[in-house]
Amino acid sequence: MKYEYSFILRILFCFIPVKLLTFILTPITLYLSYLTLIFYNPIVSGNSLIIRGIPFQFIEACIASYAYYLIILLTLLTKDVRFFDRIKILLLGSLLILIMNVFRIFILIYLVMNFGFYWFDLIHMIFWKFVSGIYVALVWILLVKYFKINSIPIYSDLKYLFKNSLFKR
Numbered sequence: 278m279k280y281e282y283s284f285i286l287r288i289l290f291c292f293i294p295v296k297l298l299t300f301i302l303t304p305i306t307l308y309l310s311y312l313t314l315i316f317y318n319p320i321v322s323g324n325s326l327i328i329r330g331i332p333f334q335f336i337e338a339c340i341a342s343y344a345y346y347l348i349i350l351l352t353l354l355t356k357d358v359r360f361f362d363r364i365k366i367l368l369l370g371s372l373l374i375l376i377m378n379v380f381r382i383f384i385l386i387y388l389v390m391n392f393g394f395y396w397f398d399l400i401h402m403i404f405w406k407f408v409s410g411i412y413v414a415l416v417w418i419l420l421v422k423y424f425k426i427n428s429i430p431i432y433s434d435l436k437y438l439f440k441n442s443l444f445k446r
Contacts, residue, residue, distance in 0.1 A: 287353045299342045310382045341378045356433035
């Protein structure tokens with residue numbers, strides 16, 4: 278596909294609504310979390326897990342929708358990545374985020390059940406404020422190394438466009 282058309286399509290896909298990601302990822306995250314916590318006999322009720330009478334509601338932030346969205350943006354805004362590699366990057370990046378998110382949910386619920394809400398709040402804030410951003414960055418670095426990506430998101434496209442369009446004689 279001609280570069281300009283590919284670029285326009287990639288930009289258009291960047292406008293995928295985060296609400297759509299949340300809609301798709303909520304049941305996946307909820308039921309995988311349910312399976313990891315099966316020994317607590319959880320009950321699924323809407324977007325919540327109820328364990329020993331305590332409801333754990335899965336909201337957009339719990340689903341980590343923006344972490345997935347960031348991987349999507351980084352992948353789509355990176356020049357010179359073949360279509361199938363782009364799909365692989367999205368799938369692998371999403372899988373890594375999903376695994377970490379379900380692990381995070383497991384740890385947090387385990388803390389509530391065994392140590393109370395103080396430790397839940399403390400560890401939840403650490404995950405939310407520090408670990409999540411660092412983890413997404415590390416996932417992106419891993420994907421860049423694994424797929425041998427040499428382009429810089431946004432910058433490489435802009436450099437190409439300026440070089441081949443604006444200054445063309």
